[in-house]
Amino acid sequence: MEASLLPFQALPFVFLLFRTSLVSPQPTDTNTTLFSCSTKSSSPCKTYVVYRTQSPEYLKPGDISDLFEVSRLSIIEANNLSSEEGAFLPDQLLLVPISCGCTGNRSFANTTHQIKEGDTFYLVSVYNFENLTDYHVVEDLNPTLESTDLKPGQEAVIPLYCKCPTNTQMDQGTNFLITYVWQAGDEISKLSEMMNSSTDAIVTENNYRNFSAAGSHPILIPVSEMPHLPPPLYDTTTSVHRKPSITVIIALSTAGAVLALVLCSLLVFAYCKCQPKEAVILETADFLRFKKPSNDQPASPMTKGDKLLAGVSRFIDKMVMFETRDILEATMNLDVGYRIGRSVYRATLNGQVFAVKQAEGDVKEELKILQIVSHANLIRLAGISTDADGDFFLVFEFAENGSLERWLHSNSSSSNSVGFLSWRHRLNIALDVANGLQYMHEHTRPSIVHGDIRTSNILLNAHFKAKISNFSMAKPATVGTTLTIDVFAFGVVLLELISGKRAMGSGEGGEKGMLWKDIRMVLEDENKRKDRMRKWIDPNLEGFYPMDHAISLAEVARACTAENSSERPRMAEIVFNLSVIAQSCTASFEKVWLRGSEENIQITNSVFAR
Structure with a gap:
């Protein structure tokens, strides 16, 4: 690999090794060794963790699959369940499939958890995920969240301990390394029998650790084939398994039918009373609207918007429908004064500001993807609008600070200069x-390739939180569309954040230059890289950045833009490395030594965008 991430991948574990833990569910030093890995020698794999059902939140297969962000079907198949219905008794063992990979220099399966009222990283690690993670590592991977003041609705990355077998282990018959949290009272002989493993294999894989002192800590179970855990016991006292009497069923059915008939009659009467003769008919769940044809006029063919909605009806059951006339009124018939993008307009609807995109061409795939994804760093689709004339609009949440492009490039075509971003802002945006x-x-599932990551498609809200937008080129990852396309594009965005320059622009002598090639020249000489970086970094920052972090960020960008796509890191590795840099940067802003200066300059406040 042309650019190695290893020099700074180990940074967080400097903190972990010397941190005194009073209530940690796991000994960090043991886990550092047991779950260590190398991005060069290990490949991602599918493996499993053992989870114990617990009352009251995690007794149903669906609740557990939601917790781990896996499909219900995968839970059913892994545990030979007949269906996802019903609730288990507490303390039943279930196998949960996960995708494991090397994040930094430790093996994790990263999942996202939405913070609830009263949550702390410690409680989420110990209670929700039952010590399959370590709250210290959770803190390190979420530097933008205040661990002592978590807010409901925030999303935290939860790294679950896991490991993939080496090629040597696979040659010897070990196909899975299953993560199991050792319980007080466990016996290794009984555990090995239950997991279809061997005592010697478990002891060897766990570095001959003292299992009597391993209570509530994760260990690895090497197996050649999937173990058959004891069938989980269901709670037969729940309403799911009670069978009501035939008399009750008949009575309820009759009452329901009568009530439905009365309600339908009232609705039909009210509808006929209120609607004019040329009524607009609401067509099923597709939200398709047609004008009622007259007797001598044949029904018109479906409009462009109707055809689109008919093709994606299963994705828009909960979609908010906006009236096209309201959008046209709010934008003065799409007046240029309301335009904030090529075909995007600012519109105030029902007292709330939105970004309205006029659909061009076939947006069926884009609409499908927008209905599948849901993440704090992806622009949210608020609703749609269509009419009989074929007009179709996508209504998005509004990003108050516009695109990243207009903040980085003063002569941006989308706007005049609006100021500049501090180093801390740039790091958080990345x-x-x-x-x-x-x-x-x-x-x-399946994985999605955005296909058009660039500064103009990264929007900033009022708090400068970045959101990826414009999914017009997004598509499911296939053999012909690889995830590394996005990784390369992200590397270019990183370089723009560092340098303040455009991805491609005029260099010395008027020659066209490309940032991803320029950075290789900047970093190639170990002895000159700091001087070269100082000249290359955005001068608007005026030296308010830690040089070591800037170089680390540039190394990440160089790795992302490797010419050989197979050498580019996965996004999990990139997130981990950026989290490490961000964590270090927080402390550095208290006191920064500016390289090239003989005096110590203390920064007491972050430099904000202005």
């Missing part, structure tokens, strides 16, 4: 975009 891409690549 981490936001990386998190959004990691979600698309690793937490959707």
Whole structure:
């Protein structure tokens, strides 16, 4: 690999090794060794963790699959369940499939957890995920969240301990390394029998650790084939398994039918009373609207908008429908004064500001994807609008600070200069975009390629939180469309954030230059890289950045833009490295030594965009 990420991948574990833990569910030093890995020698794999059902939240297969962000079907298949219906008794063992990979220099399966009222990283790690993770590592991977003041609705990355077998282990018959949390009272002989493993294999895989002191800590179980855990016991006292008497069924059915008939009659009467003769008929769940044809006029063919909605009806059951006339009124018939993008307009609808995109061409695939994805760093589709004339609009949440392009490039075609971004803002924006891409690549099924990551498609809200927009080129990852396309594009965005320059522009002597090639020249000489970086970094920052972090960020960008696509890192690795840099940067802003200066300059406040 042309650019190695290893020099700074190990940074967080410097903190972990020397941190004193009073209530940690796991000994960090043991886990650092047990779940260590190398991005060069290990490949991602499918493996499993053992989860214990617990009352009251995690007794149903659906609740557990939602917690781990896996499909219900995968839970059913892994545990030979007959269906996803019913609730288990507490303390039943279930196998949960996960996708494991090397994040930094430790093996994790990253999942996203939405914070609820009263949550702390410690409680989420110990209670929700039952010590399959370590709250110290959770803190390190979520530097933008205040661990002592988590807010409901925030999303945290939860790294689950896991490991993939080496090629040597696979040659010897070990196909899975299953993560199991050791319980007080466990016996290794009984555990090995239950997991279809061997005592010697478990002891060897766990570095001959003292299992009597391993209570509530994760260990690895090497197996050649899937174990057959004891069938989980169902709670037969729940309403799911009670069979009501035939008398009750008949009585309820009759009452329901009568009530439905009365309601339907009232609705039909009210509808006929209120509607004019040329009424607009609401067509089923597709939200298709047609004018009622007259007796001598044949029904008109479906409009462009109707055909589009008919093709994606299963994706828009909960879609908010906006009236086209309201959009046209709010934008003065799409007046240029309301335009904020090529075909995007600012519109105030029902007292709320939205960004309205006029659909061009076939947006069926874009609409499908927008209905599948849901992440804090992806622009949210608020609703749609269509009419009989064929007009079709996508209505998005509004990003108050516009595109990243207009903040980085003063002569941007989309806007005049609006100021400049601090180093801290740039780092947070990079981490936001990386998190959004990691979600698309690793937490959707199938994986989704955005296909058009650039500064003009990265929007900033009022708090400068970055959101990926414009999914017109997005599509499911296939053999012909690889995830590395987004990784390369993200690397270019990183370089724009660091340098303040455009991805492609005029260099010395008027020659066209490309940032992803320029950075290789900047970093190639170890002895000159700091001087070269100082000249290359955006001068608007005026030296308010830690040079070591800038170089680390540039190394990430160089790795992302490797010419050989197979050498580019996965988004999980990128997120991890950016999290490490962001974590270090937080402390550095208290006191920064500016390279090339002989005096110590103390920064007491972050430099905000202005």
